[in-house]
Amino acid sequence: MTTLLTFRDSVKAFCSRYDYIITPILKFILALVLFCNINAQIGYMPILQNKLVVVLLSGICAFLPLEIMAGIGGVMIILNSAKVSLDATLVGLALMLIFYFGYARFSPKTGIIALLVPLCYRLHIIYALPIILGFSVGPAAIIPVIFGVILYYYGISLGELMNLLSASAAAEEEETVQGYQYIMTSLVDNHLMLLIFVVFACVILVTYAIYRASFSNSWIVAFVVGGFLNVVLFLVGGVTSSVEVEIAPIFVGSLVGIVLAVVCQFGKGIVDYQRTELLQFEDDEYYYYVKAIPKLSVAESNKNVKRINSKTHN
Amino acid sequence: MVREENVKLMSRIAIYEKHAGKTEIPMHKFYKGDYVRLNCLKTVVSATIVFLLAASLIAVYKLEYLLANILKMNYKGMLIAVLGIYAAWILLYWLVARVVYAARYEKARSNIIIYNHHLKKLQEEGRKEAVKAKGGVVIGDDFIDF
Numbered sequence: 001m002t003t004l005l006t007f008r009d010s011v012k013a014f015c016s017r018y019d020y021i022i023t024p025i026l027k028f029i030l031a032l033v034l035f036c037n038i039n040a041q042i043g044y045m046p047i048l049q050n051k052l053v054v055v056l057l058s059g060i061c062a063f064l065p066l067e068i069m070a071g072i073g074g075v076m077i078i079l080n081s082a083k084v085s086l087d088a089t090l091v092g093l094a095l096m097l098i099f100y101f102g103y104a105r106f107s108p109k110t111g112i113i114a115l116l117v118p119l120c121y122r123l124h125i126i127y128a129l130p131i132i133l134g135f136s137v138g139p140a141a142i143i144p145v146i147f148g149v150i151l152y153y154y155g156i157s158l159g160e161l162m163n164l165l166s167a168s169a170a171a172e173e174e175e176t177v178q179g180y181q182y183i184m185t186s187l188v189d190n191h192l193m194l195l196i197f198v199v200f201a202c203v204i205l206v207t208y209a210i211y212r213a214s215f216s217n218s219w220i221v222a223f224v225v226g227g228f229l230n231v232v233l234f235l236v237g238g239v240t241s242s243v244e245v246e247i248a249p250i251f252v253g254s255l256v257g258i259v260l261a262v263v264c265q266f267g268k269g270i271v272d273y274q275r276t277e278l279l280q281f282e283d284d285e286y287y288y289y290v291k292a293i294p295k296l297s298v299a300e301s302n303k304n305v306k307r308i309n310s311k312t313h314n
Numbered sequence: 315m316v317r318e319e320n321v322k323l324m325s326r327i328a329i330y331e332k333h334a335g336k337t338e339i340p341m342h343k344f345y346k347g348d349y350v351r352l353n354c355l356k357t358v359v360s361a362t363i364v365f366l367l368a369a370s371l372i373a374v375y376k377l378e379y380l381l382a383n384i385l386k387m388n389y390k391g392m393l394i395a396v397l398g399i400y401a402a403w404i405l406l407y408w409l410v411a412r413v414v415y416a417a418r419y420e421k422a423r424s425n426i427i428i429y430n431h432h433l434k435k436l437q438e439e440g441r442k443e444a445v446k447a448k449g450g451v452v453i454g455d456d457f458i459d460f
Contacts, residue, residue, distance in 0.1 A: 091371070094367050094370070094371050097363070097364075097367055098364050098367050098368060101360040101361075101363045101364045101367075102360065102361070102364040105360055106357070106411075106414065180374060180375070181375070184371070184375045188375070277325075277328075277329050277332070279325055279328040279329065279332065280328075281324050281325075281327075281328045283320070283324070285315075286316060288321065288324065290321065290324075290325050290328070292325050292329065
């Protein structure tokens with residue numbers, strides 16, 4: 001355990017010292033993965049499929065805040081939808097605007113969670129997400145997760161619509177498919193999506209409440225209860241609302257969620273480090289270019305305590 | 315001449331202005347009540363946009379039904395229902411905004427106090443230097459200007 005803690009401190013010290021290099025690299029990777037995922041799911045616009053454009057956009061995002069990255073992702077989704085049908089784009093645009101004016105304007109940093117949801121679906125860890133978000137973000141993550149799930153199902157509907165449109169164009173049918181009605185019907189009639197909203201909201205709230213409780217080891221109890229609740233609520237919800245729910249992925253996802261949450265809990269201390277600051281300011285006489293490096297102490301692991309007197313004092 | 319103490323103070327001020335200060339300094343140009351009211355007003359505008367967008371989405375989705383029943387509909391009842399939902403929607407947003415923005419203002423207060431303290435200290439150092447440059451003497455916190 002001491003070795004692990006020392007390792008964590010070393011990572012923290014390293015991140016703290018080279019933050020100005022590490023953060024842009026991590027942001028670049030995140031943007032690249034998110035944009036590639038959008039292209040893989042709904043990549044209908046050829047210019048956005050171009051690898052150079054994706055790398056360029058990710059490069060720009062590396063030096064911008066996460067909220068701008070989320071905004072660029074949203075614009076990419078809208079542009080891809082425009083290639084399918086104009087009325088489907090209107091639905092997407094309206095949903096994005098509702099999310100922005102209704103929530104993201106007040107809590108812009110959580111906007112990126114909405115884009116992470118489709119990525120988690122692709123990585124098959126979607127059922128692990130509420131447990132991780134429950135303790136790391138809390139109730140503020142509920143709305144972005146719900147919007148992310150809508151975004152995922154919107155992408156699926158868009159794919160189906162694209163297939164239908166190309167099939168009807170190939171068959172030269174006179175009656176064309178109405179994109180707006182198709183997308184809206186597939187979203188409104190999707191009972192599984194509604195069940196996911198309810199379960200994810202409950203799991204996030206319960207995990208957060210237990211995690212913040214003051215009893216010892218509340219964190220591990222929060223993860224286990226969150227995982228258990230995830231499975232039970234999906235089972236109960238599936239039976240009561242007659243929605244077909246595959247229990248195996250939920251069970252595995254919840255287990256993965258608990259493990260990932262434990263790992264994140266261990267690494268949580270790494271994230272809140274004091275950063276190296278590169279500052280510029282001036283007074284009447286000078287321009288100052290200051291690099292402020294935080295003082296850090298890393299625990300030493302190789303301390304040997306030799307007991308030379310075994311007597312105990314009463 | 316570069317003074318180490320001043321550089322330290324200026325660095326602390328610059329770090330704050332670079333991060334949390336970006337949002338917290340403009341926030342504290344207002345009294346708490348004014349800040350909360352202003353943001354509640356902005357929130358009402360946002361909530362209205364959301365309501366209009368959602369209502370338009372639903373109206374276009376149900377367009378066929380609306381057109382088929384255009385002559386049979388009880389417009390007065392519908393208007394009352396829509397206005398009722400709108401009022402409840404705005405009230406909900408208003409209440410949440412009041413709580414959230416008041417909490418944000420309070421959270422920023424301690425940081426602003428420290429920031430102002432650093433600024434005052436820097437200003438004091440500057441005044442001391444100016445007195446010394448003129449040949450004066452600084453005793454404790456008092457300036458004796460000859």
